[in-house]
Amino acid sequence: MESQPQSSGFVIWITGMNGAGKTTLASYLTKRLAAVGRPAELLDGEDPAQVLTSGLGNTKDDRDVAVRRLGYVAKLLARNGAVAVCASLSPHREPREQLKREIRRFVEIFVECDFTTLQERSGRLRKAMAGEIKNVPGYDDPYEPPVHPDLVVRSDQERVEVEANRIFQALVDVKYIGPAEFGRLTGGLKPKRAQKAARNGARKKLAAKAAARKAPRKVAARNAKPARKSKR
Structure with missing residues (x-):
């Protein structure tokens, strides 16, 4: 297996509304990268253990702090040669743009999904619509989609394998991975x-x-x- 230099680390930041499929995609990417010898770590903003979101609520400031915490860990991982795959609601545009400025090797993925499918997938969204909870981004709180993401995937139209292959292609385009590694990640595709x-x-x-x-x-x-x- 080819060894990767320390400078080869980077961040894949996956943003999208509740129920869009961020965690599913991030988990798949992390497993594929690890399978070909890349040191890869999954950082989930919705981690049940709440290690990085401990003490935070649903205010704008709290959500922005959560993004900064996640981004800080991701930056350390990338600096040491790992791939940080981040699944994060990160509803506000400015904190994401700040991470882009701070992290040299950064790929932003927007997971788009129609509202009907989001309703079917997200218990939080259904509760918000029923008036049981408040401050749900994309419903009664703002969700600001990326203006210029590196890639948009449609989780309501594409299988996770297809989404992942498109992301691997984007990584080739920015020269974070090479054609040979792309082939190993995708099962022999070019x-x-x-x-x-x-x-x-x-x-x-x-x-x-x-x-x-x-x-x-x-x-x-x-x-x-x-x-x-x-x-x-």
């Missing part, structure tokens, strides 16, 4: 750019061969003396 490069290379070879075949004729034509015009 990244799109590699496929395109291979096709372009094949076209160039064919063009070169065709040019080589035509070259003698062109040279002969250039060297041939023009025919003399007959005098009348």
